Amino acid sequence: MVSTSFDLIQRNEKEADSCKSFYYKNSCAVNPIIEKYLTWRPKADFMDVYCSLKLNPKSNKTILITGNSFVYFQIYGILEAIKKSKTQFLEVFVVEHPQCNILVGYLNDLYRECSGIEKSHDRLFEQLKPDVIIHSARMDLYVTSAVSPKISFKDDEYYYEIKRQILHIASFTRRLIIIEPHPPFTSSTQHYGIPAKEFHRKHNPSWNRVKEAVKHCKNCVIVQTQNIMCPNGICPxxxxxxxxxxxxxxxxxxxxxxLKFVLGIIKALNGIT
Incomplete structure (x- = not known):
């Protein structure tokens, strides 16, 4: 029993160690195109990532990964999916700012360090013309209330802004892939998970607007994560x-x-020829 408990502690310490730095820090290099065309950046943070990785030299396709700090921690799974995809890519560009979210436009003004992010990526997008853009970020920081039952989505200002931004970003690429935000960690000592209903109360006001907006985007694809993160009504x-x-x-x-997101991302990448 002592040996088993000690082994479990060691394995969890190894998991914690894997969180301490950007997974591809030794192979994701500073890129001159990013440096030249992404001129606006929020206050420096240890989780900032602006770099690129070379993949298959026989391909001519590129892919850009962006979002907030979710990208910093999910990059292992996202890159594994890209490598295993039937569609091969020449280069992967990674641009992420903690807390900031290009999908929500002016709603970034809620956070002073993010107030200049709207359209800040446009020159980079225009220069790279990536075949695919993958976005992963927390959404519930910006919108906390559901659409009023007295109005429709199209009359909701938050929905309008999210839709406007999604369509704008999608115009720069052949496919915009949006990874659904996963639930946060709970510090409760009473259980090792949160009821999915509790998570959805916070998650749905923003995410429902994203899902509705994507219905109007012909080249947008959502990667669902709730079936992975919250099986059987509990998010462990x-x-x-x-x-x-x-x-x-x-x-x-x-x-x-x-890595559990890999299959969903591969499916979203299918058909890029």
Missing amino acids: MVDPITRLSLFCDKSHVTPRQS
């Missing part, structure tokens, strides 16, 4: 089989857990 914090933590901190999944 610990893997019930391995007993390893699924989270690095209160907001981000471990690199190992991000």
